Amino acid sequence: MQLLVLIPLAYYYKKQILETNHYIRELFNKYLDNTINNDEYGVLLRHFGKEEGSEEIRYLIFENLSSDVAENNAVGLKNTVDAVQDKLRNKLQPKKKLRLIQKYWPYAALALLGLAFALYFYLSKTQDHLPVLITDNQIRVNPGGDKATLVLDDGRTVLLDTVSNDLIPAQPGVDISKIGKGQLKYNATDIASRLVYNTIKTPNGGQYQVILPDNTHVWLNAASSIKFPTAFIGNSREVIITGEAYFEVAKNKSKPFRVKTADQTVEVLGTHFNVNSYADEQSTVTTLAEGSVRVNLSSSGNNFSHAMTIAPGQQTTTTKNNxxxxxADLESALAWKNNQIYFKQAxxxxxxxxxxxxYNIDVEYIGKIPDRKFTGGIYRTDNLNDLLKILMLNDLHFELINNTLIVKP
Known part of the structure; x- marks a missing residue:
């Protein structure tokens, strides 16, 4: 599993560790490697029995978890460190009134520490960098991929992920071809006399790219669609989308490009932006990466006199009447287009x-789910279980029954 860097903590924590603790780090590594002798083991137990050692535990966890991970390749490492350190600190700082337990806690805690790191290092050798916690079953759900259906003007459908170029039906005045994995390109071959519409739809677990007749490049996320003419006729270029799409619009000052959703219309001349308009989200969010766009309520039609104009790094949130x-948090908003699932305080x-x-699954909730915010992410090529491991560190549990993921405390 490939991992994303979220917060570069290594430098910060290294500054907090004094040179006098170098010996303790050596003993810690020896313990993990099973090369520690009895005297060194006793020193380590006594050291971690001290309350002031908690920050060192945190650093040692971080240092060892990240030792096999290349720089710029660590997802949610801060969250992982926080969760594991909190659990270990509770074990390594026993209550004073439990004297008998206090006597033996360091031994149990160090055993727990060793078990946790043994699991971490075992997983890192097999390309997993997060611990597998016990669940009712081992969840293995493969990620989505390049899948889409092309719907022609006459209603015929073409499965784009399996069809070859020579089997894509011809359309008047345009040449349609697959130019790469998960990409379709429209090339105008003649001047069109009427509007002929095509629609590309991605299923759950699908994504696809299309280059429109004007050379505008569109990325479609899962469970999304785009309806567009095979040739742009008239004074504007208009497409209709559902779900989520990212646009790199070809510049044409004489023909503004318009993207319509159920709630809004976005008008541009040439720019890069993302529109998230899933029906199960509370609003439509338009995020601008480059250029300038105007966002208008659908109820205003093509009258843009009261439209909102945004600059790069901004986003609009549109509901039915507002x-x-x-x-904008560009990293979060554009993560899917960059082949990532990334969430920040979500x-x-x-x-x-x-x-x-x-992942093309259903989700159900059982019990009182903790009201918490999460920051982290994985690559979209990773198995679902890799993401669930992160979430399970925060007192969440999961079961997969048929195609339904059960989330419970």
Missing amino acids: ITIGT SIQTIMRQVARW
Whole structure:
């Protein structure tokens, strides 16, 4: 599993560890390697029995967890360190009134520490960098991929992930071809006399790219669609989307490009932006990466006199009757286009909506789910279990029954 860097903590924590603790780090590594002798083992037990050793535990956890991970390749490492350190600190700092237990806690705690790291290092050797916690079953759900259906103007359908170029039906005035894995390109071959519409739909667990007749490049996320003419006729270029799509619009000052959803219309001349308009989300979010766009309520039609204009790094949030502007988190908003599932201060429900679309599963909740925010992520090529391991560190548990993921405390 490949991992994403979220917070570069290594430098910060190394500064906090004094040179006098170098010996303790050596003993810690010896313990993990099973090369520690009895005298060294006693020193380590006595050291970790001290309350002031908790920050060192944190650093040693971080240092060892990241030792086999290349720089810029660590997902949610801070969250993992926080969760494991809190558990170990509770074990290594016993209550004073439990004197008998206090006497033996360091031994039990160090055994627990060794078990935890043995599991971590075993997993790192097999390309997993997060611990497997016990669940009712081992969840293995493969990620999505390049899948889509092309719907022609006459209603015929073409499965793009399996069809070859010579079997894509011809369309008047345009040449359609697959130019790479998960990419379709439209090339105008003649001047069209009428509008002929095609639609590309991705299922749950699917994604696809299309280059429109004007050379606009569109990325479609899972459970999304785009309806567009095979040739842009008239004074504008208009497409209709559902779900989520990222656009790199070809510049044409004489023909503004418009993206319509159920709630809004976005108008641009040439720019890069993302539109998230899933029906199960509370609003439509338009995020601008480059250029400038105007966002208008659908109820206003093509009258853009009261449209909201945003600059790069901003986003609009649109509901049926309202548009607001705010600062965008580009990393989160564009993660899917960059082949990542990334969430920042997101609820478990928000995360699970992404999971359901990409891994093509249903999600149900049982019991009182903790009201917590999560920051982390994985690559979209990873197995679902790799993401669940992160979440399970925060007192969440999962079961997969048929195609339904059960989330419970």
